[in-house]
Amino acid sequence: MIASLGMYDLAPLQDANDRFWALIRDALGHGPEKLxxxxDFWEIWQSPDLVFSQxxxxxxxxxxHGKVALVGTPDYGVSGCGPGYYNSVLIARRDDPRESEVxxxxxxxxxxxxxxxxxxxAPMVHLRARAVQMGDLLQTGAHVASAHAVAEGRADLAGIDALTWALMLEHDPVTDALREIARTEPTPGLPYITAAGRDGHEMALAVEQAIRALSNHDRALLHLRGLVRIPAGDYLAVATPPPPAS
Known part of the structure; x- marks a missing residue:
């Protein structure tokens, strides 16, 4: 059996994520002992052994969609977004004189x-709506790596998950060299899932119980406010821009 919370698993949060999973497992009554x-994320998400992931x-x-069961969406209380929603923060170097994404x-x-x-x-939809065409593209493999690429001058602009940005502001001093330029429109946040054929509702109840049982310290570390049931159709309605040119 597999459980994973890898989307927001910065080193300072790993112990809290371990405790969160232990509480979910206790409420569920089964599952692997460890996260x-x-x-690879895709192996986890598509595994028939998946009990819980994000x-x-x-x-x-x-x-x-159609290959996993939707459990629910965590509400992280992202500024300017409704419960369970989030957005992307466009960041640049603090000493870059450009003031807007345009x-x-x-x-x-x-x-x-x-x-x-x-x-x-989200960044591509946001930028194209403002007739902004980017130049060279740099694939980094992680939001944190994108932020570091901008800070180090290897890129000028990056789109960072709003929660990751908030966590970096709390835990990563690289943000001292960065600043926010703009935010995209909110979209449904990162959903919890389980393997197709498993009971997503049962899992959601276990997650809700675990969130209530978390210590105030861990809940604050993880920015967890609760669980929201966002319909699958709301995810499917979000615009998908063309992929980067190969």
Whole structure:
């Protein structure tokens, strides 16, 4: 059996995520003792042994819908977003004189993955709505890596998941060299999933019980406010831009 919480698993949060999973497992009555941290995300998400994981909205709507069971969406209390929703933060270097995303036309853009809602899809929809065409593209593999690429001058602009950005502001001093330029429109947040054929409702009840049982310290560390039942159709309705040119 597999359980994973890899979407928001920065080193300072791993112990809290372990405790969160232990509470979910206790409420559920079964599941692996430990979270999996050494498997590819796609292997985890598509495994018939999946008990619990968290995916991103774009992989869910483009590949996983109909192949996994939707559990619910955690509410992280993201500023300017409704419960269970989030957005992407466009960041630049603090010493970059450009003040708006429009001024970054032709600049180098860093993104984590081409199937990321907050790293690729939301920023591209936002920028194209403002007739902003990026220049060179840099794929980094992770939101944190995109932020570091901008701070180090290897890219000029990046789209970062709003919760990851908030966590980095709390735990990663690289943010001292960065600043927020803009935010995209809110979209449904990163949903919890389980394997097709498993009871998503039973899992949701266990997650809700675990959130209530978390210590105030862990709930604050993870920014967890509760669980929201966002319909699958709301995920499927989000716009999907073309992938990066190969």
């Amino acid at each position: 999996t941290r050494d498997m 995916t991103c909205g774009m992989p869910y709507r483009t590949a996983l 001024a970054f036309a032709g600049a180098r853009f860093a993104y984590n993955e081409p199937v990321s809602q907050s790293g690729w899809a």
